[in-house]
Amino acid sequence: MVAFTIWRHPQPQGAEGRCIGGRTDLPVDARKAKRLAHRIRAHARRNGLPREVVTSPLRRAADVGRWLKRWGFVWRVDAALRELDFGAWDGKSWHDIPHAEFDRWMAGFDGFDFDGGESLVALLCRAAVWQPLCALAVGHGGWITARAWQGSQTPTPATWPAPLRYGERFTSAPSAA
Structure with a gap:
């Protein structure tokens, strides 16, 4: 599997005090989306990576992709x-x-599936099998935490790590195939 770097999207507007997941599509401040896009563009340039990015369809991640597309990605x-x-x-x-x-x-x-949603086990499976389309991505805190999960045990509330802060990145090392 190819190594990739995924950034957590900027802080969405209107999320404060709310349970925000895959069904709630919130915008981000355009300046914050542009700022993260600048950081991703600089990372790609510094590391000689192709000008390609994949994002979640939710606006809080996709808005960053839109900026990168404007700049030729x-x-x-x-x-x-x-x-x-x-x-x-x-x-x-x-x-x-x-x-x-x-x-x-x-x-x-x-x-627990939140009464019609997705369980953590399902998210762990979805994140584990995802094949990167390129070396750069923008996604969400829960997904990134699931992808980074290294526990051999089933996660519990005590062992599940806090998500990355908004705009932080996680780099997945290539796996031996």
């Missing part, structure tokens, strides 16, 4: 990079989700 969209689908929770205020629902999630952390 080949931009592709791949739905497999979408954030975890939080089902019935997606887009809701965290305060509006009853505490008993959080308890239900924590009790079945890896298999």
Whole structure:
């Protein structure tokens, strides 16, 4: 498998205090999208990488791809990079989700599907099998954390790492095939 670098999208507008996943498509400030695109372009230039990028279809990642396309990059969209689908929770205020629902999630952390969404196990599988279309990508915190997961054990609330901060990157080393 080819090595690739994936950046977490800039902070979306309107996400504060809400459960934001693969169903809630929020914009980002155009200046922040452009700033991240500049960093990706500089990374590509510094490392002699082709001017190609793949992003999630959600605006918070795709807006960065649009900037890169303006600057001559080949931009592709791949739905497999979408954030975890939080089902019935997606887009809701965290305060509006009853505490008993959080308890239900924590009790079945890896298999809980948020009432019609996607389980962590499903996200781990989706991220693990993804084949990069190029060396540069823009995606989401949950997806990146799932791709980086190295635990041999099933993740628990205590072992699941915090996501990257907005605009940070993760580089996947090539695997031996």
